[in-house]
Amino acid sequence: MRATALFAVIAWRILYAALLARLHAKLSCEVLLQPLEWQALYCCTHGTTTAPKKPPSLGATIAWIAKLGGYLGRRHDRPPGPTVLWRGFLALHEITQMYCIFRKNE
Numbered sequence: 001m002r003a004t005a006l007f008a009v010i011a012w013r014i015l016y017a018a019l020l021a022r023l024h025a026k027l028s029c030e031v032l033l034q035p036l037e038w039q040a041l042y043c044c045t046h047g048t049t050t051a052p053k054k055p056p057s058l059g060a061t062i063a064w065i066a067k068l069g070g071y072l073g074r075r076h077d078r079p080p081g082p083t084v085l086w087r088g089f090l091a092l093h094e095i096t097q098m099y100c101i102f103r104k105n106e
Helices: 002-023 035-046 058-068 082-105
Strands: none
């Protein structure tokens, strides 16, 4: 029962992220991600150690998360779905943990 409740919340967040990015791609990514999460994502996807002060758009952020999950993002591909976002959020969780460790050691 507990696992089902936890997975339901996670599934809701993933579906919410996918639908919100399709409908309101120009919103700030901070409606969905904590500052530490989007900064870690930005640094990982852009190969840098410093994140910008202004958060990126939600559409760009969801595309980066989906690419972590295996989304190719070709011209005729559909928007990322729940499966690649699930994998991408798992990778983002690990990236965020590593980013925290990196920032502590600076």
